[in-house]
Amino acid sequence: MGSGIAQCTALSGFEVVVRSRSQSTADALVAGIEKTLQKQVEKEKITGEVAGTALSRITATSDFSVLSDCDLVLESVVEDIHTKKHLFLELDRICADHTIIATNTSTLPVIEMAMETGRPDKVCGIHFFNPATVMKLVEVVRPITASEDTIESAKEFATACDKIPVEVRDQAGFVVNALLFPYLNNAVRMLEQGIASMEDIDTSMKEGCGFPMGPFTLLDLVGLDTSLAILDALYEEYRDPNYAAVPLLRRMVTAERLGRKSGRGFYNYHSEK
Numbered sequence: 178m179g180s181g182i183a184q185c186t187a188l189s190g191f192e193v194v195v196r197s198r199s200q201s202t203a204d205a206l207v208a209g210i211e212k213t214l215q216k217q218v219e220k221e222k223i224t225g226e227v228a229g230t231a232l233s234r235i236t237a238t239s240d241f242s243v244l245s246d247c248d249l250v251l252e253s254v255v256e257d258i259h260t261k262k263h264l265f266l267e268l269d270r271i272c273a274d275h276t277i278i279a280t281n282t283s284t285l286p287v288i289e290m291a292m293e294t295g296r297p298d299k300v301c302g303i304h305f306f307n308p309a310t311v312m313k314l315v316e317v318v319r320p321i322t323a324s325e326d327t328i329e330s331a332k333e334f335a336t337a338c339d340k341i342p343v344e345v346r347d348q349a350g351f352v353v354n355a356l357l358f359p360y361l362n363n364a365v366r367m368l369e370q371g372i373a374s375m376e377d378i379d380t381s382m383k384e385g386c387g388f389p390m391g392p393f394t395l396l397d398l399v400g401l402d403t404s405l406a407i408l409d410a411l412y413e414e415y416r417d418p419n420y421a422a423v424p425l426l427r428r429m430v431t432a433e434r435l436g437r438k439s440g441r442g443f444y445n446y447h448s449e450k
């Protein structure tokens with residue numbers, strides 16, 4: 178997600194700092210962006226000059242202090258509230274007083290991150306969708322502490338990135354995931370119950386409902402670990418059985434079948450040898 182967000186932000190004219198825990202990961206993220214931009218040039222979607230300019234706007238670093246110059250910091254780390262809270266504490270210490278600190282969380286309570294900082298009025302959610310370079314929607318999430326200026330700035334930022342912002346209250350799953358994940362979870366349940374094969378479930382939802390991809394292809398795209406974390410957060414908030422992750426999903430994560438990113442999820446992405 179981080180690299181997708183950095184790519185569309187740089188293409189929209191913003192100076193971007195990609196900060197990762199190690200310099201090699203940060204460099205690898207930027208190398209990935211360069212490759213994607215190159216593909217866009219080959220497809221004649223953008224010129225080489227536009228790609229080069231976008232790339233030159235991105236700085237890769239492992240140094241936290243570089244973020245002190247940024248007007249907006251958007252975290253996109255693992256979906257774990259303790260990790261995020263710790264990060265917000267650190268960011269609050271480093272960032273300038275005017276800086277908005279935002280989270281790309283899909284489900285976790287933004288208020289908990291906001292309250293780690295001395296600036297809860299300048300904290301909100303800015304939630305991009307997968308793949309971030311393609312999907313137009315951005316959910317701007319308003320915790321009860323956020324100021325009007327913060328929410329307006331977040332919307333302006335999303336619009337400037339050529340995205341379509343919608344405003345949502347700080348409630349687990351916001352709009353999209355609260356509606357999407359019961360569907361994905363029920364698809365796994367259907368597979369577990371042997372009602373149909375995953376290929377046929379995917380085909381059914383594509384060809385019967387016009388969805389761009391079936392539920393298992395989408396789960397693999399989002400990542401099964403992320404999907405499980407989303408369902409757990411939804412269940413934690415609502416205690417609704419619809420959100421209780423199906424055992425097969427949990428076992429897939431334990432088996433490190435995480436989807437495209439690990440080479441295997443519901444489908445196998447390892448190239449044939």
Ligand code: CAA
Binds near residue numbers: 217306307309354
């Ligand atoms: N990463 C980056 N770019 C990708 C991509 C990926 N994984 N997959 C496809 N693309 C790009 C392609 O490069 C192509 O770009 P150009 O048109 O500029 O060349 C464009 O997307 C269209 O791709 P294709 O023509 O190859 O394929 P497609 O028409 O099947 O579209 C798709 C691919 C856009 C991913 C489409 O299948 C789709 O919309 N799928 C549904 C995705 C979705 O539901 N996302 C939301 C997930 S939920 C979420 O993100 C919330 C959360 O918090 C976890």
